[in-house]
Each structure stands twice: as C-alpha cells, then as structure tokens.
Amino acid sequence: MARTAPPRVLLVEDEPAQRAVLAYNLEAEGFDVIQADNGEDALLLVSEEAPDIIILDWMMPKLSGIEVCRRLKMRPETRGIPIIMLSARAEEVDKIRGLETGADDYVVKPYSVLELMARARAQLRRVRPSTAGVVLEHEDIRLDPESHRVFRGEKSLKLGPTEFKLLVTLLERPGRVFSREQLLDLVWGRDIYVDTRTVDVHVGRLRKSLMQHGGSDPVRTVRGAGYALG
Amino acid sequence: MARTAPPRVLLVEDEPAQRAVLAYNLEAEGFDVIQADNGEDALLLVSEEAPDIIILDWMMPKLSGIEVCRRLKMRPETRGIPIIMLSARAEEVDKIRGLETGADDYVVKPYSVLELMARARAQLRRVRPSTAGVVLEHEDIRLDPESHRVFRGEKSLKLGPTEFKLLVTLLERPGRVFSREQLLDLVWGRDIYVDTRTVDVHVGRLRKSLMQHGGSDPVRTVRGAGYALG
DNA sequence: TTCATTTGTTACATAATCGTCGCAGGACTG
DNA sequence: CAGTCCTGCGACGATTATGTAACAAATGAA
Incomplete structure (x- = not known):
C-alpha cells in the first residue's frame, strides 16, 4: 500500500494501562502516536504536534474530554480535526451528544480495539483528501x-x-x-x-x-x- | 475476536493477601496467573509452566527474590523471561540494582496496581512482539x-x-x-x-x-x- | 553387546472446516 | 403491486486436519 506520511493520532486518556494498550495497537496499525494523560496537555499538544485525529477519553481529571472537545471545535484552526470520544457507558453517549460537543464519533467502553481502529481510519478517510480521494x-x-x-x-x-x-x-x-x-x-x-x-x-x-x-x-x-x- | 494465548504470569509473593489482590487484578486484565509463595516453588514452576513474565517479591522466606532472579538470569533457557521485582522501600531498589540481579524492572511498594499492570504489559511487549505487525x-x-x-x-x-x-x-x-x-x-x-x-x-x-x-x-x-x- | 526406554513415522478412522447451492423472507423499485 | 435484488441460513459433499495406535528406529545405560 502506497502511503504518505503516517497519520498522527493524539491519544488522550488518563488511565495509564488503557492508554498503553491503545497506543500499542495504534502504533501497530501504523499510526504515529502522541500521548497525553490530561486535557490541558492535550490542548497544548494539539497546537504543537498538529495531529490528524484525536482520540479523547471522556472522564479525565482537570479538563474533561467534553471540555477539550468543545474548545477544539471552537478554534477554527483545529475544528477540522476529527475527534473520537471514548465513554464508559452507552447512555453517556447520548449525554455527550446532547451537549453538542461536536465530536465526530463515539465509542463505548469496553470497545473492540479493531472497531476503534476502523472508526479512526474512517474518520481519517473522511477529512483527509490524501486518503479520502485515494x-x-x-x-x-x-x-x-x-x-x-x-x-x-x-x-x-x-x-x-x-x-x-x-x-x-x-x-x-x-x-x-x-x-x-x-x-x-x-x-x-x-x-x-x-x-x-x-x-x-x-x-x-x-x-x-x-x-x-x-x-x-x-x-x-x-x-x-x-x-x-x- | 480470535486471541493468541493469554500471557502467563508467574506471581511470587509470600504474603497471601497481597498475592490475592494482585492475582485478582492480573486475571481481570486477561493474564493467566500462576502463583507461588516462595522462591523454591517459583524456580520449579518456571520450568513447568513456562510463564511469559515473572513478578517477584524481594523479601521472601527461604530463597529471596534476589536469589531467584539471579538464578533465572543465569540459565540460558529462562533468562529471556522478563522479571519485575517488588520491593518495600525506594532505597531498596538501589540496593537491588547494585546487586545486579538482572531484573528488568522494579516497582516500589506500596505500588499502584495499575502501574504494575502497565509495566508488566510493557515488558511483555518488549519481549513478545507476537501480537501485531512484527x-x-x-x-x-x-x-x-x-x-x-x-x-x-x-x-x-x-x-x-x-x-x-x-x-x-x-x-x-x-x-x-x-x-x-x-x-x-x-x-x-x-x-x-x-x-x-x-x-x-x-x-x-x-x-x-x-x-x-x-x-x-x-x-x-x-x-x-x-x-x-x- | 543387550536391553529398556524414548522418539520418529506411517496409516487410518474420525472429526472439523470450507465451498456451494437453493430457498424463504425482506427491502426496494418501477 | 409485481418484479428484482439482497440477505441469512441450513444442508450437503468434498477436502483437509486431527488424534491414536502400531511399529520401526534411535538412544542411553548396564
């Protein structure tokens, strides 16, 4: 498969074990993984590292995923970056949706890693003409x-x-x-x-x-x- | 989802309560747990059960963790198995390091169970790249x-x-x-x-x-x- | 050597997996 | 509404894989 530069994913999850698993799988799938364990770092890293996609845990200390999401979707220069939110229960997805945070997709824990990968790829295809048109x-x-x-x-x-x-x-x-x-x-x-x-x-x-x-x-x-x- | 065989961890800890907590958490994380409460049994079980990783308490009756570690790292057929040593105080880690037992990682009690899991997985990834891409x-x-x-x-x-x-x-x-x-x-x-x-x-x-x-x-x-x- | 044990190999009956067909129900279209 | 397309399932046969027993070969000890 002819590839351009590997897609960069910003992974924001405060629970180290879960983050490690995901990072490992994402890297195995050919993603470039940037990690953060809280919302503040995440916001910084978005500007510094220009990720192509963000995977964001809902529950986090300090800045919650919802808040991070809202802020990113307000700034014009970052609003195009697709965000996939992770939430612990299915009902929460409705809640998040109701809050109109603007996340592009939602995945409920416990999720299949394969499914999450597939959704990440789908989002990338959607916004990234290099991949989308190809x-x-x-x-x-x-x-x-x-x-x-x-x-x-x-x-x-x-x-x-x-x-x-x-x-x-x-x-x-x-x-x-x-x-x-x-x-x-x-x-x-x-x-x-x-x-x-x-x-x-x-x-x-x-x-x-x-x-x-x-x-x-x-x-x-x-x-x-x-x-x-x- | 089709899985490869779950990773097998040999847990060596003489204190029953701590061992139970760890075993429970490790199993919840999908590990196959083999338990021992002393160094001699540990050495036997290593050959019999072929664990993928060993979590080893430092202080134990009979054979200490240090001694077990040293012996395992001497035998060529077991030296590839990663060992995580548990020790009671931070200063002891320096001591263990000084003894050059060859442990692959050290965790200080009281430790976060999550941290220990993450480290165990990290070690497994290091030596057992079988699961993806490699x-x-x-x-x-x-x-x-x-x-x-x-x-x-x-x-x-x-x-x-x-x-x-x-x-x-x-x-x-x-x-x-x-x-x-x-x-x-x-x-x-x-x-x-x-x-x-x-x-x-x-x-x-x-x-x-x-x-x-x-x-x-x-x-x-x-x-x-x-x-x-x- | 001779003997006992362990290992290599083959054959075969059984079991599991896979490819394909046909059918019934559902969805969609004109 | 009739016709077409698609879907999921059960069934059947063909192929392939599996486990065991039986026998041959080898290894090591006395």
Whole structure:
C-alpha cells in the first residue's frame, strides 16, 4: 500500500494501562502516536504536534474530554480535526451528544480495539483528501470509496452492499488475515447477531463477483483462521 | 475476536493477601496467573509452566527474590523471561540494582496496581512482539502472524493450523526447550485432553513441512525433556 | 553387546472446516 | 403491486486436519 506520511493520532486518556494498550495497537496499525494523560496537555499538544485525529477519553481529571472537545471545535484552526470520544457507558453517549460537543464519533467502553481502529481510519478517510480521494488498490483490484465503484483490471465490477464493505475491509489491510468474528464486527457491526458461517457465503459471493470477468481468486482462505487478500 | 494465548504470569509473593489482590487484578486484565509463595516453588514452576513474565517479591522466606532472579538470569533457557521485582522501600531498589540481579524492572511498594499492570504489559511487549505487525524470525525461518505466512529462506511454506501454532510457540522463544506438557498447554489449550505423544506426531509434521523445500531440521529434540528450536 | 526406554513415522478412522447451492423472507423499485 | 435484488441460513459433499495406535528406529545405560 502506497502511503504518505503516517497519520498522527493524539491519544488522550488518563488511565495509564488503557492508554498503553491503545497506543500499542495504534502504533501497530501504523499510526504515529502522541500521548497525553490530561486535557490541558492535550490542548497544548494539539497546537504543537498538529495531529490528524484525536482520540479523547471522556472522564479525565482537570479538563474533561467534553471540555477539550468543545474548545477544539471552537478554534477554527483545529475544528477540522476529527475527534473520537471514548465513554464508559452507552447512555453517556447520548449525554455527550446532547451537549453538542461536536465530536465526530463515539465509542463505548469496553470497545473492540479493531472497531476503534476502523472508526479512526474512517474518520481519517473522511477529512483527509490524501486518503479520502485515494482509491484502495491491491494488485489488479481498484476500489473507489467515493464513487462506490470497483474495477478488476479495466473491467468494472458489480458488487452487492455487503460484498462491497467486505472488500473495503480486506482492502484496507491486504495480506492481513481476518477471522470471521472480526469481519462480522467490521462489516456487519458488533451488535448484530448473524452466524459466522454467513461470512463464508459472502466471501464466496465476493469471490464470484471478483472473478466474473475471469482472473484468479484474490481471496486467500486460511484454514482455522479466516480470510485475507493476497 | 480470535486471541493468541493469554500471557502467563508467574506471581511470587509470600504474603497471601497481597498475592490475592494482585492475582485478582492480573486475571481481570486477561493474564493467566500462576502463583507461588516462595522462591523454591517459583524456580520449579518456571520450568513447568513456562510463564511469559515473572513478578517477584524481594523479601521472601527461604530463597529471596534476589536469589531467584539471579538464578533465572543465569540459565540460558529462562533468562529471556522478563522479571519485575517488588520491593518495600525506594532505597531498596538501589540496593537491588547494585546487586545486579538482572531484573528488568522494579516497582516500589506500596505500588499502584495499575502501574504494575502497565509495566508488566510493557515488558511483555518488549519481549513478545507476537501480537501485531512484527515478524517472528529464527535463522532462515520467518513467520508473520498477521498474514499467517511462513517462509523458509525465500520459499513460502504451507502449514496446518496446529503446525502453525506450534511453530509460533517455538519461535517466540528460540532455543528454549518446551516439554510436551507445556506445548499441549500452549498450543492446544489448558483444558483439552490429548495424549502427550500427539505432540510428537505434530512435531514430526512440522519438521516435514519446514523441510519440504530442503534444508536442515531446525527442531531440536531434547531426550527426556522436550523440543526446542535451534 | 543387550536391553529398556524414548522418539520418529506411517496409516487410518474420525472429526472439523470450507465451498456451494437453493430457498424463504425482506427491502426496494418501477 | 409485481418484479428484482439482497440477505441469512441450513444442508450437503468434498477436502483437509486431527488424534491414536502400531511399529520401526534411535538412544542411553548396564
């Protein structure tokens, strides 16, 4: 995957253990991680480090995440930076929303790290034309998220909605093996109950769609583990 | 979400109450906890249970933590396991340091449980990069956990699920000898009953797979003890 | 050497996993 | 409203992996 400079994320969380876990995972995903354990430092670091995205815990000593969020969204030079808020309970999300802090997304603890990653990437794609306009590519497969179009070589392909999301997910990390459970999380959403075998069916459909004009099977089955691209 | 095996921590602390608190918290964090209340048991359990990390109290009857630490760091097969020493007062840390016991980190009582967790995780990340992004390597064998791919030199290898997990385990600590029981624990899971001889068969299969394109046998048999890589 | 023990290897029955098909229900469209 | 598309599920067969037993080879001790 051709990359520009790695995206910089400012991670604001006062609980050291949680921060460490997240930082570790974010770094493993190729993010440049800047850390802060309170709101005041966070505000300083935003100007100093110019992060591309902010992950912000709600509950923090001194300045709460809500307050930090509000202030950042007021300043014109920082209001474009997407903010993902972490909150401890689902009801709190409504509260935060009600306060109109302007956060771009909310994740409820305990969250799946994969989900948080996916949302962070989604936000980045949204605001960062370098990533947003860029088509996802792998070998001869091209996918333009904007126009919702998929090509294999020169031929245009027709995919169903689920096939499309599935391909986007796989395309975001070519080579990486996703378990059926992970794919259910990322493509279907965590709270939906569907049988894991359903993933198989859709992978099969995606395969057929990708090969409708010929070509080899780009999806790799890893027995006992899951699926990957290439 | 598919997990790798949970990290195993050997907790050595003679004071029951403190040990209970720590064990509880470690388990809540997803560690697999093995407990000992004296240094002798600790030394035994290290070989039997193959922990990923050791948390060691300084003051203990019989063998002190310092002595245990020194002995573990002398044996080549255990010296890679990170040790965190607990000591009662700050001045003692200097003393321990002066003794050059080789502990990897020190935490002063009374410590914050959260801090101890964070340090434990930090140590694990340091020595056990298996979880993300990092490629496990030993001599000409390369294994990428993320893409589930294995190479010997330039050639790609095809392994079955069990062979793969077995290789991951061995690769996480090249040179270390694992007993058949340990391998059953780590590869098959703690509560599965299978004959220990099954390990032999799978080691044989792994050998064949690793040598399918030629090359020498990288798995060493230690008669009466188990298997190791290199 | 000879013997007992441990380990390597093969074969085979069983079990688990995977790909695919068809169907019924739902959503959406014209 | 009819028609089309999509979805999730159950079922079936084909493939692959697994565990065990049996036997061969090796190792080490006496």
